[in-house]
Amino acid sequence: MQQLLFAVIFSEMGLILVMLFKTPLRKLVIVGLDRVKRGRGPVMVKTVAGTVLVVLMSSVYSMAKIRRRRIDDGAVNPTDQVLMAKHLLEATLMGSSLFLALMMDRLHHYIRELRIRRKSMEAVKNQNRGPEDGKSGGSEEIKALEEETATLRTKLKQLESELETRTKEVNGAEANAVALRKQSEGFLLEYDRLLEENQNLRNQLQSLDRRLSHSGSKKNT
Numbered sequence: 001m002q003q004l005l006f007a008v009i010f011s012e013m014g015l016i017l018v019m020l021f022k023t024p025l026r027k028l029v030i031v032g033l034d035r036v037k038r039g040r041g042p043v044m045v046k047t048v049a050g051t052v053l054v055v056l057m058s059s060v061y062s063m064a065k066i067r068r069r070r071i072d073d074g075a076v077n078p079t080d081q082v083l084m085a086k087h088l089l090e091a092t093l094m095g096s097s098l099f100l101a102l103m104m105d106r107l108h109h110y111i112r113e114l115r116i117r118r119k120s121m122e123a124v125k126n127q128n129r130g131p132e133d134g135k136s137g138g139s140e141e142i143k144a145l146e147e148e149t150a151t152l153r154t155k156l157k158q159l160e161s162e163l164e165t166r167t168k169e170v171n172g173a174e175a176n177a178v179a180l181r182k183q184s185e186g187f188l189l190e191y192d193r194l195l196e197e198n199q200n201l202r203n204q205l206q207s208l209d210r211r212l213s214h215s216g217s218k219k220n221t
Contacts, residue, residue: 001090002090005094019107034112049098056098059091060087060091063084063091066080
């Protein structure tokens with residue numbers, strides 16, 4: 001029994017050391033303890049712990065009985081000394097094993113709580129990152145819209161300048177057309193005047209020809 005208790009104690013000490021340091025074995029130990037605590041595992045562990053506790057109380061009672069007998073007899077019996085040492089060693093080993101088991105259980109509980117809290121904190125951080133990403137996305141969209149608006153405004157100014165230039169050209173062409181029309185009207189008036197003067201000159205020439213012909217006929221007579 002003592003060898004079994006020593007093996008249990010060393011195993012528990014090894015598991016506690018593994019759980020204290022963050023190594024790949026730590027995850028395996030935690031997973032194993034999680035499985036032990038599921039289903040009928042807790043009942044079995046409590047049964048074993050209760051049995052060890054009963055044996056421990058029995059050893060303590062035996063030690064108390066031996067000590068009382070030694071006091072009553074007033075003499076030291078070698079057999080009682082051996083039994084006393086045996087029961088003391090077994091009680092110490094069983095108490096140590098129960099204490100290490102309790103320590104291991106609490107350590108596993110705190111590690112699991114710490115893992116759950118880390119996951120919850122990561123979930124909260126991810127939730128906080130979501131609105132921040134949305135805000136950053138919204139700001140990027142706003143910047144894109146502002147850039148597009150600036151581009152459209154620049155194009156609008158260019159179109160307005162082009163429209164103003166075309167309007168000036170049209171106004172200049174209309175002014176030139178008006179000037180050409182007035183010039184053509186002046187040419188027509190001048191042409192009519194020249195025609196009238198030409199007609200007058202012809203009439204004058206005809207009248208002169210008539211006079212000349214009339215005066216020549218008088219001289220012949």
